Amino acid sequence: MISMPVIVFSDLDGTLLDHYSYDFSPAKSTLAALRAINVPVVLNTSKTLAEVIDIAAEMQLNGPMIVENGAAIYLPESDSQVPPLAESDVRGFSRQTFTKPHAYWSSLLTEAPEEFQPLFTSFTELGIEGIKQRTGLSTEQASKAASREFGEPVVWHGNDTQKQAFMAYLRERGAAPIEGGRFMHVCGECSKGDAMLWLCDYYAKQVYNNNKVTSIALGDGNNDVPMLEVADYAVRVKSPVHAPPTLQRDGNIITTEQAGPAGWAQALTSLILPN
């Protein structure tokens, strides 16, 4: 039996949201059951705050959220269970940040040497129309995705040697660029795993009287590896489009049989909601 208190940390796309339809209805009853026993479900995603707010509301989640791949934690001021984070009054949230703001990373790109300039297009340069073309998002979704507060995604046009030189330039200036499917994300040294551990520690001290928190992380992709490696329980939610991410850790790894929210619900039911 898993030891309480437990916090669930979940990726969105392909994990709690269906890869194709973005539906989460197969997980609805499990979300309700977790709410009933007071187990927090913390969304831990590469999405921006603007994108996550609506999704969290639909899921009736009103606790903390980790955005932009571990760049920051936002806590609604209406959450009465968890004391406010360091920075207060950020549009109805308190906030803990783990990296420099968007302006820093974006100026790193505009100030990059001449030779690199033709080789990439940043999110800012793409604009809403460009983002829509690249991602298939609607105008509203694209504008929410564009409202980045921390890292800046770029489309890379150059070859691999040029890319290595560009990434070296970024790393020398404190960036830890991550290569995603469509974009390279230029941001500081932060991760879903570091933000998760920070929040577990915060809950232990501030909410659970110094009782150790048991963390369960659920994800389907490579950017989930940092949280899957360090969680007490790692749940690899099956993806319809790629193999489960490779983990180095030993033990407490669950790989779901079903994809997306159905797999999500199945894993959590077997871990914390037996019978």
Ligand SMILES: [Mg+2]
């Ligand atoms: Mg995912």
